Amino acid sequence: MYESFMRRCGKSLSSIFAVFCVLVAVSSVFAQTTGNLQGVVKDQTGAVVAGAAVKVTNTETGIVRETTTNEDGLYRVVNLLPGSAYQVEVTATGFSNRIVENVAVRLATENSVDVELGVQGASGEVTVTGEAPLINSTQNQLSTSYSQKQLTQLPYNGGSIDNLALLTPGVLTPGDADFTNGVGISANGNRGRSNNFQLDGQDNNDNSVAGPSLTITNTQAICDYQVTTNNPSAEFGRNAGAQVNAVTCPGTNNFHGSLFEYFSNNSLNARNNIEKQAGTAYRFLANNGFSQLEGLANRGGQNIFSNNRLGGSLGGPIKKNRAFFFATFQADIQNGEADTSNLGSGGLTFTPQSVQIARSLGFPGAISILGNTNVGGGPAFANVPGTFYVVPATQDTNGDGVIDAFVNPGGAFTNSLFVCNVAPAAGAPCPVANLVPLQTGEAIRISGNNSRSYQFITKEDFNITDKDTLNVRYIYDNTKFPNTPAAGGFLAGSFFDVPSKNNNLGVTYTRLISSTFTNEARFNFSRLDVKFGDPNGTLPAPGISFSGQRDVPGNFSSLGFGTANNLPQSRKVDVYQEQDTFSSA
Template sequence: MAIDQTGDHFMNTFHQGRSLKSAIRLALAFCALIMLSSVPTFAQATKGNIRGTVADPNGQVIAGATVTAKNQNTGVESSTVTTGDGLFVIPELIPGQYTVTVESTAGFSKKAVTDVSVGIGAATNLPIVLAVGSPTEVVTVTSSGEELTIQRDESQIAATFDTRKIQDLPSNAAAGGLDTIALMAPGVIANNSGGVNTNGSGLSVNGNRARSNNFQIDGSDNNDLSVAGPANFIDNQDAVQEYQVITNNFSAQYGRNQGAVINIVTKSGTNDFHGSLFWFHRDRKNFDSLDNIEKASGQTDPNPSLFNVFGGTVGGPVYLPHFGEGGPTYISGKDRMFFFFSYQGVRNPSSSTFRSTSLGILNSEFPRLTSTFPGNAVISDIANFSTFAIPGASVNSTILGTPIPTAFNLAP
């Protein structure tokens, strides 16, 4: 009996130990998930806010009024109440168009302002005047967008480009990288010799080096820690919601570099299904003309180069199946859950002609060249890694050039 009791006690202790270890592992995994999910929010700015005052027709402030901002694409709402001074702030709003509704129980009619724009890291100033009337009456006005013309609450200098500008402006070619659009901001010039990664163009801002810029995507760091510049390249125009270049007087949440801050916010799904398809085609041989060097060399047509960029996007609400008895057969994600998918492919079959004023070496002469100068590192590089060593490459013998002096001719 003692042996059985001891065995039962051992088994109970063993199972309790396993349960405790499983609980500890689950708690650690949950803490790690929370930490990882909150990392991108530190010291980043991918959202904006709406602030302002609520007053009556005589200019007297109205306290206790309910102010609600509703995203016109997703239906997500954020609300607040005006202070004793009639002030309100609705923070953490994703960039887009909003409808701002103000309600008061003090004998004023309800007012709704549509098409209020919110940008990246921007504070939209929206003063609202309520009309005297019944709370059941609704006065609807459309915002003119002038509230974004002057930023009274920020000293930073920035240029923001919305979806339409990104897609329509001719500054960024298909699959050519989005950073070329930053060249439209004051104080930004191209710098492609800075020895850094470039997403279309290197950027020198206010005289700083190309290494001095800070790149972010959706609030996450996008800096290449080895050679500087962006780590991930974004050139799909249809996938970007807003592009912002901050050139001076950064807000407190930014740091790291003294050049520019490049913010890219990607699109998200909405309450409606939307999508796009695109295909950009370029045919250099049939649609381009010869340049001066090609004309001088005797070419009759440009080198063949077919450049095709194709892809699409799709986004909308998420619908999930509903399990169990009763209720709807599916769960609608409208106003709650959304998805967005984008794809872009690039195909560029082409042929190139390399020209040089140096001597041309036939592939058949490589063995004799290496045997004549054994162990010579320069000769070895020429025979293995030069342009003439490319498989399939051949010296153009149809165009007369400068005769090779006898001193450099390897022929006996």
């Protein structure tokens, strides 16, 4: 399946150039990759100071923006890159100069810094340190921003940076109601599919299954991460849930870098409740005739694994105050094995011995499907990775959630179906003595749990002139999940390789027209290429189930195997985006 999405807001032109949508922004609107800075300049008596010169400097890149206060003493500077190293200098005739350092500009936020000027000659130049206010009194949207320091220090369980959203007030996991890519989040009771994900101000939504199209796992790459949960600005739109916006890090005038590695394995991790429950079940089986499960019982149901996350970053100047670079790489390497079972569920599958009987007696489908080890996807004991066991049906007799007994006396398998080992006379039933039972039981599978993920992110920033800036960002993501079970197909033997590649290019050009007018043009191209199995390879076995009640009384859902008939499949999604935003201070 090949999908190509072209999103444009504006009238298509016959030109070969990109199509832009012009959004004339009112004074309260900011671009989705920047923030605004505003404040009121007053004297020591509280009277406003009109005509004061205000200079805002990004001390990390040398970018300077200048404006003057209006008759109400108000100044406003728009389209500032997020950061915490801004300097605000205010000068006015008859007053001492005032410098406020370490001013923070947060993403998509009206940041406020009021300045008080003293009488000239009273104390000379005054320098103070700015602090972000605890409450934003200039906007009515509810949002939480996370700095790069918070991204690297907050305990959000690694993986996708979108786990950080779960620390935001009003956001929680939708649980079983989540049907999206990545981390499931529900903001203020909205569906998990009602969220809008943006990367550097550009759409990052998977239009097929919702959630982010590109998942960022490298926290070194993100300098500002914002989750807006209520009353977002009009330029976001699209979804009623959370607006999730991530901005990649730029380079600065100082060389900086990092090397990191995070390691975890089963020896360093305590067992969780699910593993403890599984360990107790495996110990029951090992003590009751299934010694082959002794290994699982001895490790208490804990999966064997080792996770390595390693990488680094480097950034700095190409030319001081004019050109900068930043690049980061991260690799995630996981090795191990996982076990799963349907013990106590009542869902049954054929034993390998019964399939061999069915094959030898010509049971319909037994030769072409049940015992065919050359067909991808099953049945459960066909040619698939790992080790597969079938054990007699089990049950929990005391209600503590842990199996403690067999369903059938003596731990016998269930006689689910019967086949005749002779050809009876026409119209005559099979003699009872010639009926051969096909037995079923519950399943346990142990299989490899290995994956590889590589993510490279780079960004270059150019201050072409004092009024023109160019930003170029590229992301390459390559993820491989070999022998991945299809949804609900782990026990059924439905395994596929799931490789995924994502390329994402973003270009932003900003023109400072005057102290009050700014134009920002953005272009973004992304390509997602993901496969669930090999669409050109061997087709999987069909999903098969037996209708009606065939075994345990009241059980109508057992004896199913094979894989879903919509697999294998693939998606290749190209997304082009062009946007132009005109802002007025």
